Structure formats: C-alpha cells, structure tokens
Amino acid sequence: MGTETDFKVTDSEWEVMRVVWAHGQVSSKEIINVLEQKMGWKPGTTKTFIGRLVTKGMLDTQTEGRRYLYSAKVSENKFVRHSLGDFFSHVCNKEVGKTIAEVLSEATLSHQDIALLQEVLEAKKKVAVDVVPCNCVPGQCHCNVHHH
Amino acid sequence: MGTETDFKVTDSEWEVMRVVWAHGQVSSKEIINVLEQKMGWKPGTTKTFIGRLVTKGMLDTQTEGRRYLYSAKVSENKFVRHSLGDFFSHVCNKEVGKTIAEVLSEATLSHQDIALLQEVLEAKKKVAVDVVPCNCVPGQCHCNVHHH
DNA sequence: GATTAAAGTTTACGTTTGTAAACGATTCGT
DNA sequence: ACGAATCGTTTACAAACGTAAACTTTAATC
Structure with a gap:
C-alpha cells in the first residue's frame, strides 16, 4: 500500500485540482494566484489543500530546481466520470x-x-x-x- | 431567519432522505429498520441523522400521537436536480x-x-x-x- | 556573504460529519 | 398501577474539513 489514489476530494480540493488539470504542470505559486482570485483564499489555505491532495495521492510532484511542479495523478475526465458515478449511486x-x-x-x-x-x-x-x-x-x- | 432549507446534505443524510422520499411519510422506526439493513447502522446513528436533517430544515415532522411522522421539505426530484447543478459547477x-x-x-x-x-x-x-x-x-x- | 523572499511543512483551531451510547419522557402491556 | 419498551433529545468523541499562521529550508539579491 502507500500511494493509492482514493478519488475522493472535497469541494475546496476540487478547486485546486481544476487549476492543476488546466495547466498540466503547475507551480504552487500559480495555484495560489488563481485561487486567491477566485476564492479569496490566503496563500496558506491553498498550501494546505495542495498538501492534502499530495497526501491523498491525487497530485504528483516533479522537482524543478528545489521547488515542485504539481501534476494530477488522475485525468479530469476520469475523475469527473467517477464522481458522477458516485452521484448516481444516490439515485x-x-x-x-x-x-x-x-x-x-x-x-x-x-x-x-x-x-x-x-x-x-x-x-x-x-x-x-x-x-x-x-x-x-x-x-x-x-x-x-x-x-x- | 430560521427554517430555511439549506439543500446541502452529506452522503449519510442522503440515505435517510431516500427512505423518507420513498415513503412520503414515515416513522423513525421504519427509517431505522431500512438503514440498519442497508448500512448496518445502529439505531442511535440513524436517530442522529434524522435529528440533523430536521435541524437543517430538510425534514418536517407531523405529530402522530406523541411520535413523529417525518416527511421531506423538498421533493427528491428537485433535490437531485439541485445537487446535479452543484456537481456541474465543478465542470x-x-x-x-x-x-x-x-x-x-x-x-x-x-x-x-x-x-x-x-x-x-x-x-x-x-x-x-x-x-x-x-x-x-x-x-x-x-x-x-x-x-x- | 548576510538579508530577504519564496516554497514546502507543521501546527492550530473551530466546525462538520460519522458513529453511537445515555438520558428522559411517555405509552403500552399485564 | 408498575415495569418495560419506545422514541426523541443530549452528550460524546474521533476523523475530516475549512481556514490560516508559524516555522524551516533554500534560493536569490545587494
């Protein structure tokens, strides 16, 4: 066991994922900027979500210099379909x-x-x-x- | 303010709602039975969710004798559509x-x-x-x- | 080379959720 | 009428979430 993608993210984390999916590879700086705009989140808040997503196995990190570039472990399409499946399990x-x-x-x-x-x-x-x-x-x- | 239906329920609460929608009017006993079956929940667990749903304004109570009959404040269809709308806000x-x-x-x-x-x-x-x-x-x- | 800026990690803390037992009031059976 | 079974309400507590500051390490600037 270890890095199994658990495919379950909260609404806030989903916001982060969308930025990552949009960019393919992206720095935390960029994520922070986008979500400061859209959500009014303080940098610390976004950092927390990024960290949790890495822990959950939803994000990969590529070392670029000594900073990270983040990328998604699961494609947006796959993820959306999975989530929709979840949704319809209630119906x-x-x-x-x-x-x-x-x-x-x-x-x-x-x-x-x-x-x-x-x-x-x-x-x-x-x-x-x-x-x-x-x-x-x-x-x-x-x-x-x-x-x- | 007071009883505004907030249209936001957790997965567990949704399980309760489905029983209520299926019955139209239903006793806690029945809800407890169904979910003990399906979810393996102890009666106390289901009671908690029922209580929370009443607080959230998702369930109405009709006094029947001194027990309650529960009914949904929002139709299942309306609720599902609303939730699907929420879902697509991520896409x-x-x-x-x-x-x-x-x-x-x-x-x-x-x-x-x-x-x-x-x-x-x-x-x-x-x-x-x-x-x-x-x-x-x-x-x-x-x-x-x-x-x- | 020392100071500052940036990025990731830790710690913090209140709220919500999952899960349930305990409690109190009431009704029903005998 | 008294004990037992019900049912709603309170209390409990750990895990997850939302929100964010503090800390640490590293890189860049003067």
Missing part, C-alpha cells in the same frame, strides 16, 4: 434516464454536443431494455416500499 | 455535453428513456449554440490558461 437506476433528460434540457449545448448525444442514443437503442431494473434496497425507493 | 460548461454523453453511454436506459432523451435533444436543437461559452475563471480550465 434509483430507473430514474437516471429522466434525470439526465432534465439536466440536458437546462444545459447550454452546441450543435456538436447534440450530434454527439444523438449518436450515443442511437447506439444505445440497440442495447436498450424494456424496463430498467430498480437497484434500490427495499424501502429506499418508490419501486419497492411496502406500504401498510 | 466547464464546454464539457457538460460531452460529460453527459459519457454518462449516457454507461447507463442502463429503457426505450422510453431514449425516446424522452431524443425528444429533449430535438427541442434543444432550436436553441443550440455554435460554441458553448467557457464559464471558468482564468487558469482553471483549458479554455483560458495562459501558458508561459
């Missing part, structure tokens, strides 16, 4: 389609996005089911509450 | 379409879901933009990192 499988439909109708989409989405849906048709099975524990979703 | 607007496409390709969808999604997309076409504007702070996404 009944039956509801996922509807939920996404709602998000989509609120989102700003480009023609290209729409084309991509339609493509995905077209492909999905081939593996679509008649009824999505509920994956919830009894008593935790409408599909299987036992009323009395 | 550049430009990426939202692609991200949703990825989730969709992993999800189990029914024919009905797909039809609904296609309908939504069809409607979206009319308001689609050529290029989704980036909504990120400089230095926090690829759209506007200033390399040097």
